[in-house]
Amino acid sequence: MPIEKFTTLVSTCVPLPAENVDTDQIIPARFLKATSREGFGENLFRDWRYDHAGRPRKDFVLNDERYGGEIMVAGKNFGSGSSREHAAWAIKDYGFRVVVSSFFADIFRNNALNNGLLPVQVTGDFLSLLFNRIERDPRVTVRVDLEKQAVSLEGEGVSENFEISAYKKKCLLNGYDDIDYLLSMKERITEWEQKREL
Amino acid sequence: MSSKTIFDKIWDDHVVSTVPEGPDVLYIDRHFIHEVTSPQAFGGLKRRGIKVFRPDKTVATADHNVPTTSQHLPIQEELSRVQVEKLAENCSEHNIALYGLNHPYNGIVHVIGPELGITQPGMTIVCGDSHTSTHGAFGCIAFGIGTSEVEMVLAGQCIMQSRPKTMRINIDGIPGQGVTSKDIILYIISQISTGGATGYFVEYSGKAVRSLSMEARMTICNMSIEMGARGGLIAPDEVTYEYLRGREFAPAGKEFDRHVERWKKLGSDSDARFDRELFFEAADIEPMITWGTNPGMGIPVTAPIPGKDETGNTSEASFRKSLDYMGFNPGEPMAGKKVDYVFVGSCTNGRIEDLRSFAQFVKGRKKAEGVTAWIVPGSRQVEKQAAGEGIKDILEEAGFELRQPGCSACLAMNEDKIPEGKYAVSTSNRNFEGRQGPGARTMLASPLTAAAAAITGVVTDPREFL
Ligand code: SF4
Numbered sequence: 248m249p250i251e252k253f254t255t256l257v258s259t260c261v262p263l264p265a266e267n268v269d270t271d272q273i274i275p276a277r278f279l280k281a282t283s284r285e286g287f288g289e290n291l292f293r294d295w296r297y298d299h300a301g302r303p304r305k306d307f308v309l310n311d312e313r314y315g316g317e318i319m320v321a322g323k324n325f326g327s328g329s330s331r332e333h334a335a336w337a338i339k340d341y342g343f344r345v346v347v348s349s350f351f352a353d354i355f356r357n358n359a360l361n362n363g364l365l366p367v368q369v370t371g372d373f374l375s376l377l378f379n380r381i382e383r384d385p386r387v388t389v390r391v392d393l394e395k396q397a398v399s400l401e402g403e404g405v406s407e408n409f410e411i412s413a414y415k416k417k418c419l420l421n422g423y424d425d426i427d428y429l430l431s432m433k434e435r436i437t438e439w440e441q442k443r444e445l
Numbered sequence: 446m447s448s449k450t451i452f453d454k455i456w457d458d459h460v461v462s463t464v465p466e467g468p469d470v471l472y473i474d475r476h477f478i479h480e481v482t483s484p485q486a487f488g489g490l491k492r493r494g495i496k497v498f499r500p501d502k503t504v505a506t507a508d509h510n511v512p513t514t515s516q517h518l519p520i521q522e523e524l525s526r527v528q529v530e531k532l533a534e535n536c537s538e539h540n541i542a543l544y545g546l547n548h549p550y551n552g553i554v555h556v557i558g559p560e561l562g563i564t565q566p567g568m569t570i571v572c573g574d575s576h577t578s579t580h581g582a583f584g585c586i587a588f589g590i591g592t593s594e595v596e597m598v599l600a601g602q603c604i605m606q607s608r609p610k611t612m613r614i615n616i617d618g619i620p621g622q623g624v625t626s627k628d629i630i631l632y633i634i635s636q637i638s639t640g641g642a643t644g645y646f647v648e649y650s651g652k653a654v655r656s657l658s659m660e661a662r663m664t665i666c667n668m669s670i671e672m673g674a675r676g677g678l679i680a681p682d683e684v685t686y687e688y689l690r691g692r693e694f695a696p697a698g699k700e701f702d703r704h705v706e707r708w709k710k711l712g713s714d715s716d717a718r719f720d721r722e723l724f725f726e727a728a729d730i731e732p733m734i735t736w737g738t739n740p741g742m743g744i745p746v747t748a749p750i751p752g753k754d755e756t757g758n759t760s761e762a763s764f765r766k767s768l769d770y771m772g773f774n775p776g777e778p779m780a781g782k783k784v785d786y787v788f789v790g791s792c793t794n795g796r797i798e799d800l801r802s803f804a805q806f807v808k809g810r811k812k813a814e815g816v817t818a819w820i821v822p823g824s825r826q827v828e829k830q831a832a833g834e835g836i837k838d839i840l841e842e843a844g845f846e847l848r849q850p851g852c853s854a855c856l857a858m859n860e861d862k863i864p865e866g867k868y869a870v871s872t873s874n875r876n877f878e879g880r881q882g883p884g885a886r887t888m889l890a891s892p893l894t895a896a897a898a899a900i901t902g903v904v905t906d907p908r909e910f911l
Contacts, residue, residue: 248493266763267639267739271877276856280510280524282484282531284592294879299865322763324640327673327739328877329856330575331482332591353609353643353675354575358591412607414467425593426489429601432462432470433498436603439461439472 251363252422256344257390257401259316262381263308268321269328270355274337276329287333288340309341313385320377320389321348325366326355335359345391347398349374360415361425367391367398373407376400393420448714451680452611452646455586455711459569461603468605474568476503476598477554478541480528481510481858482573486596487535497539499602504563505536505543508553510858513821513848516546525859539599550693552824552850555579555792559663560826562692566681566708571598576792576874578669581678582662583685584711586646588676609675610720612645613713616653618727623908625802626661627794627872627891629653630668631733633725635743638757643673645721648713653727654679659688660798667793668874671740680712732907734779735876735889737767742876746894746906749778770878771886772866779888779904786869787818787899788881789892791855794872795823797830799892800847804836806896806907812844813902819861820845821853845899857882870898 278290295307303310319338325348326334335358338346346359347367359366369377380387380400388401393416399406417423429436449457459472478486483505490497497503510525520526529546536543544550550557555576558564564580570587571577573595580587594604616629634641647669654662662679669677686705689695696704731745744751752775753764768774773782789795789803800822812818820840822828828850831837837847854861855873857880863869865884872895876887888904897905 248489264760264762265766266760269739269875269877271856271875271880275879275883276509276858279481279858280528282528283488284485294883299883322760324643324673327639328575328670328875330573330589330591332485332573332593335591350640350643352640352673354589354591358593361591361593412467414464425605426493426597426600428464429470429597429603429605430493430495432603433601436461436470436472436498436601443472 248424248427249422250418250424253344253363253365253393253419255390255392255394256317257388258318259386259388260318260320260377260381261308261314261316262378263319263321264378266322267324267327270326270331270334271328273326273334274331279331279333284336285340287337288342291337291341317343318345318347318389318391319343320374320381321346323348323350323371323374325351327352330354332358332362335362335364339364347374347377360419363419365391365393365419367409369398369407369409376405448716450611450713450717450719451584451648451678451711452586455567455569456608464605468607470603471569471606472603473571473598474502475558475563475570477558477570477572477577478503478505478595479509479554479574480507480532482592483535483595484528484531485592486599489596490599493600495600497541497599500540502602503541503599504558505532505541506551506554506557507532507545509852509856511546511851512859513819513851513853513861516849522859549825552826553792553795553852555667556796556823556827559583559659560692560824562689562695565689565695565704566685567711571604575670576667578674578676579663579667579792581666581669581676582659584678584681584708586676586678589670609646610644611648612642612674612721612723613648613650613719614723614725615651616649616725616727617651618653619656620653620727620730623732623893623911624730625891625893626657626664628730628733629727630665631735631740631743631889632730634668634672634741635733636725637672637723639671639739639741640673642669645674647674647677649677649679655682658798659684660796663796664793668740671874681708732891732894734894734904736771736773736779738770738876738878740874740876740889742767743889744779746779746890746904749776751775780906782904783868784816784870784898784903785867786863787816787895788821788854788869788871788873789895790819790821790823790853791873792823793874794892795821795827797827799872800827800831800836801834803892803896804839806893806910807843807845807900808839810843810900813900816899816902818845818899819848819854821848822850824850854881856880857885863887870895870904
């Protein structure tokens with residue numbers, strides 16, 4: 248079952264400088280009761296986005312009309328805590344295709360990649376620069392080029408390379424899915440099981 | 446032959462193949478599932494038109510959103526009920542063993558795996574839940590996965606995973622009186638931060654770890670994820686074998702001895718190399734409590750809340766945000782802070798030993814007025830044992846009530862939510878904003894410290910009563 252391909256994206260950004268954003272903030276547990284993958288975007292950052300009466304909190308970035316786009320730029324150690332894949336689903340469902348941070352939690356990184364959401368890890372300096380520029384001008388655009396593994400600030404000539412495993416890169420560029428790969432190996436797995444029994 | 450860590454031995458033993466320039470295809474011995482992170486995985490199988498590949502290697506339980514009272518009645522909350530029913534449907538369609546609500550084996554997934562002897566040394570274990578690291582206490586590679594990966598394991602009994610780096614954390618010496626394994630792990634996380642072990646798989650070793658019971662070891666491994674680690678494990682020893690002997694799904698008779706011989710070879714070789722090694726002294730550790738909104742924000746219960754400069758590399762904004770949420774200020778002592786709720790339970794501290802230590806503490810004392818306490822056993826078996834041992838009576842005499850098993854206020858997906866702005870001393874594992882209910886303020890601590898808070902109504906050093 249193919250996942251959405253990713254090649255290059257040029258977009259404005261949504262800045263979220265908070266550090267250690269955990270998956271309980273991204274999507275609180277009480278919204279994990281669905282049995283399908285769709286619709287989680289509505290509750291993305293629910294308790295930061297809305298007050299108890301369900302009114303949008305003006306000071307939260309997703310309610311700030313100046314900011315928009317398909318790239319979220321987030322503070323370090325993004326996605327820690329619970330393994331809930333609903334966090335990646337919610338971010339993707341909301342409309343983001345890339346999350347840029349200086350550090351990602353392991354499980355979140357895997358979950359994102361498995362859903363065609365690209366985690367781009369940059370240096371702390373580059374991250375500060377991004378926050379700085381976006382704050383000054385919310386219209387600045389960032390280019391993420393997966394083939395070149397490069398992220399750059401358009402029109403400024405500043406760019407940085409990011410790491411991604413060669414395998415995951417191939418999957419994203421071509422829209423391949425891990426499970427298809429595994430399913431193609433079933434015989435091999437069965438052989439391995441039998442050998443192990445001996 | 447080069448020398449190996451226990452992690453390397455188990456990992457290498459499970460690699461079916463390696464994708465060129467990519468991850469290993471790792472065979473999974475045991476797969477646990479629950480109602481919240483599995484429905485979309487079964488949905489995926491359906492879309493692909495395939496069945497579960499090895500249904501006998503998956504075990505299911507309902508735990509995350511079940512009520513902790515009146516479990517004999519249908520679940521009131523509709524969405525929760527639908528999830529639990531969906532799990533039952535999926536399990537019966539795919540022939541998976543389900544220990545659902547009211548089954549004598551029902552309970553929190555990380556409590557029942559070990560207590561039933563399903564969890565054994567040398568295995569690879571996964572579950573769509575980050576605290577799967579708990580099972581590492583038995584000397585196995587156990588880690589949490591996302592729902593796409595749950596689908597992957599259901600589809601092919603393997604997971605594609607790149608090999609993490611290895612870290613060894615040595616804790617030497619013997620912990621002082623009133624210092625529990627919960628304090629040890631909260632201390633370590635406070636020292637290395639919530640991202641301190643990201644990218645690593647941790648082995649815990651040293652005299653302090655060896656001195657601990659299986660249950661206490663599980664508490665340590667459980668919270669490995671709170672420092673970012675992929676998982677944590679402890680090499681098996683006599684304590685492990687004794688715990689497993691005679692358990693429902695553990696090997697029996699001669700077969701058991703044969704397994705023990707094999708398990709004895711699992712430990713890291715004496716000259717094995719780790720990518721990183723850390724050393725701590727048990728004597729430096731005191732009963733701990735958290736003051737902020739992540740598990741790395743822990744201090745001795747006797748200490749004042751630190752200032753920004755003592756908290757390492759947290760930014761000023763994040764530090765302030767935490768304190769504002771908690772309603773605390775730097776320099777204030779934690780001891781004496783008012784407590785509205787006490788929660789004892791979860792896969793971190795909801796086992797029989799935890800209930801025992803809580804009960805022993807409150808025995809002959811009375812719950813403080815104004816404190817609401819939820820004592821939630823981790824499983825049906827723990828519940829039964831607590832009744833059998835007289836723990837239930839002790840609790841009731843002291844003004845506490847034993848509820849029915851489930852994750853409960855650990856993540857507040859059921860009705861057990863701490864109200865907005867209220868303070869809870871909790872034996873669970875996460876103090877994130879809203880984790881125990883919108884606006885709830887959580888202070889993580891051991892069952893002993895929770896007991897001290899429950900009878901005084903304020904944050905209290907449990908050693909004052911020992
Ligand atoms: S008790 Fe808490 S941490 Fe453990 S499995 Fe349940 S929700 Fe997760």
